[in-house]
Structures are given as C-alpha cells and as structure tokens.
Amino acid sequence: MSSKNQYSDEFKEQIIKECQETGNVAIVARRYNISTNTIHTWIKKYRQTGSVKTLPKAERDRNKILAKQLQEVSIENDRLKRLLAEKELELAILRELTNTKNPRLRQG
Template structure:
C-alpha cells in the first residue's frame, strides 16, 4: 500500500486509523504494519482536526465544496449521536423509575 518510502495512500491511512480505533492500541498496529507510532499519532491528530486524513484541495472553490461536504457529514453524524443519546437517556430514566417502584411487576 505504500506509495513511496515516506508517503502512504489516504485509503491506507484511513485503514490504519480504523484499525487503531478498533483495537485501541496504536503501538500494536504500528508494529504490525512497521510504521512509527508518531506517524500514526500524526494521522490521528489530522483526522480529528479535519474529519479526514485527506488534505483539502488548494483551489478555493474545490476547498469550499470539500469543507461543505465535511460539514454536512459531521452534522449528520452529530444528529445521529444526539438521537442515540436521547434514546439512552430515556432508557436510563425508565430503569430509574423501575428501581424506585416497590413491585415493578
């Protein structure tokens, strides 16, 4: 998957980031793929800042389109997480009510 000695494809970077998130262990993933942990941490930092490891295009118009797309994706994910949180809060409230009942049957 390497392009050159010090350059990796965006797909490879995203695969490594996903693997790190699944395992929760950057050092293990770095050893498995023979990549420096600092490199992976840099990718993780960029992914957190930009929402992607892919750099934004240089052209202004393309850059705006890419940013709009990222904003839409983040907004959609945020809405999904808000709904999930509301469901969990409702479940927690129901469980608390059941605990306070003397005979929940």
C-alpha cells in the first residue's frame, strides 16, 4: 500500500479534530505514532479545501487551471480599476478646467 493511502479519510479527520481539541499536534502525533509533518499536511489540506479527501487527478488539474485563471482575471480586474480611476480623474480635471474662466481666451 502506498503511503498516500495508508490512512483512511475518516481517520485523518479524526486526527485533525483531536489536534484542534488539544491544540497540540505533537501530542496527537506521538499518541498515534504519526509524523507531525504528515498531520500538518493534512491540516493544511483541510484548511484549503475543507476536506482531507483526495480529488481525482483530472479534477485536481482542472482546479489548478481554474485557480490560475481566477488569479489572472483578478490581476486584470485590478489593472482595469486603476485605469478607470485615472480616466475619471482626468475627466474631472478637464471638467474643472472648462468650468473655470480662462482670462487669456477672453482677451483674444
């Protein structure tokens, strides 16, 4: 059996719950003779996905692609918001200039 499938999802959830209740990963790790790094990996995965269950590879790959696309769209959205704010500022300045009377234009 591979090390990734050595423990059931229910067991992993039980360990995470015990760690949360005790507030001490090291004690729980010693009690079950499991590496603290392994438990920390389970906890990290649980925090990220809300579950310790492993997704099929195709779904994991799809989620990675979607996460990357979301990040790219967020960056583009922030860039467009800044650009819009700059344009709004330019328009406000131009409106203010057109609303003020320019003495040079009157003299000509």
